[in-house]
Amino acid sequence: MQEFYVKSNRKFQMIDITAKVQEIVKKTGVEEGICCVYTPHATAAITVNENADPNVCEDFLDALAKLIPEGIWRHDRIDNNGAAHIKAALIGPSEAIPVRDGRLLLGTWQAVMLVELDGPRERKVIVEVR
């Protein structure tokens, strides 16, 4: 089990954490197994998608903003980040990715992404390989 921190600098942002996760997978020495990537936050999430064209990330954040508008939720009266909680619960805080030969079995167009939904903040990512 290892963890690391990433800093977002925008309210909505996708941060490519593939290299850091891969580095931890390698360090564990596990040749074959399941890698659980997890973020212990209620207004951030983990997903996997393309980062070769960074517009894919912008499109994803735009789509979320259209689906879940800001400022109309009960929780906004308390913390003003109701939309961020809804988006995080929908995407989910975790992804399970297979490992072979000590490497994440990602496809050519796949990157592991932290989804910042209420930044800028420092976020923790936990990696466990079994």
Place this chain on the structure above:
Amino acid sequence: MQEFYVKSNRKFQMIDITAKVQEIVKKTGVEEGICCVYTPHATAAITVNENADPNVCEDFLDALAKLIPEGIWRHDRIDNNGAAHIKAALIGPSEAIPVRDGRLLLGTWQAVMLVELDGPRERKVIVEVR
């Protein structure tokens, strides 16, 4: 592997199952690993989010109701719960959560939630720790 049952009493409801999942994790004696929380139903789901302000749960259910309206789906002619199936497939029946020192590594504002989408019903939750 262990399982337990929870009873919903509303059509749409989020039920905090963190304590029951944590109790099972402890019983397994596993100090470090991955905990898979799974619900074997096609109109319920598992997610992780805040429960300190219960409005976050109400907001999430409201957002789902707006995104996936009731009564306009092909499956409604057979079972009248088409929207529940769509929501369940989108959220997913499972979450993988890291375990350390015999405890779920949840963040301060994270709770494990069963999402009831077609209640009231009794629902099964399966917990497996590796």
Place this chain on the structure above:
Amino acid sequence: MQEFYVKSNRKFQMIDITAKVQEIVKKTGVEEGICCVYTPHATAAITVNENADPNVCEDFLDALAKLIPEGIWRHDRIDNNGAAHIKAALIGPSEAIPVRDGRLLLGTWQAVMLVELDGPRERKVIVEVR
């Protein structure tokens, strides 16, 4: 670790891969554990839902099409499949399913589905049981 390929023949399609995943689980000889089902593509996804009434699958694809319209995304200028990436990132490429007595612990109304979002194509599915 094993993998297999499935061919989609429509742009949007849900393909029931339960039997193939179950066959691999049985071959591993693992009696109890966690099965990770993963697709290494950025425009396909894995989910679990009902297949007894195939309309549930059509409803799910329709709902996705309504939520994430085609042709309005930045990435469309490059690859014309921006909506597919957004849907894939939202659903996610992986599901973790508990295994007991060498079998996936799916509910009566649950099937493991590959979600094709930019077909027709050949897609890879990876299965790892721990």
